[in-house]
């Protein structure tokens with residue numbers, strides 16, 4: 001593993017951030033499940049993690065009930081950001097969202113401890129629109145997408161620190177997504193050891209809902 005936690009996978013041929021059950025699903029979701037490695041510079045990663053640490057520090061990790069989607073996490077909804085972080089979020093918006101999309105007014109910040117994981121789920125269609133875009137900080141992880149009707153169809157995304165992932169349209173509606181727990185954290189044959197991971201998640205509002213409408217979503221959408 002490279003010094004800052006990035007995995008030394010760059011020697012492999014091809015696009016090394018997305019794997020799938022077959023060429024058809026990879027091709028079909030090419031624009032719907034996207035990973036942009038190194039979206040953040042090292043300085044931007046540091047800016048975000050430093051700013052988020054002070055928001056998260058006071059909160060306790062939750063282990064929750066057997067049926068909860070997320071285990072070993074703490075989270076916050078953040079709407080006030082430093083100027084430097086606002087510039088980063090603006091870049092996410094420009095890359096991931098279309099001109100007709102309105103974003104939720106606050107950004108979801110999720111801190112998973114090393115043992116923490118997210119079970120398969122589809123984000124609420126009542127509260128979240130067609131696009132979900134997430135920055136990953138601190139630890140690499142593997143996000144798995146599985147078709148809700150055809151479980152043999154799947155994709156895996158390698159999310160290194162500093163990467164941006166985008167799930168939109170079919171990848172967001174027709175596939176569940178999950179973050180693998182440490183024991184299961186493999187990208188193909190490559191073990192991806194899990195440490196603490198912070199994600200910063202921007203979501204579009206459901207189409208036809210204005211930013212000021214009542215019924216704003218709960219923390220975990």
Ligand SMILES: O=C(O)CCC(=O)C(=O)O
Nearest residue numbers: 110118123134199220221
């Ligand atoms: O941590 C992430 O990147 C995804 C979180 C997630 O799936 C959710 O909060 O619905």
Ligand SMILES: [Fe+2]
Nearest residue numbers: 121122123177
């Ligand atoms: Fe989700």
Ligand SMILES: [Mn+2]
Nearest residue numbers: 123124220221
């Ligand atoms: Mn969710």
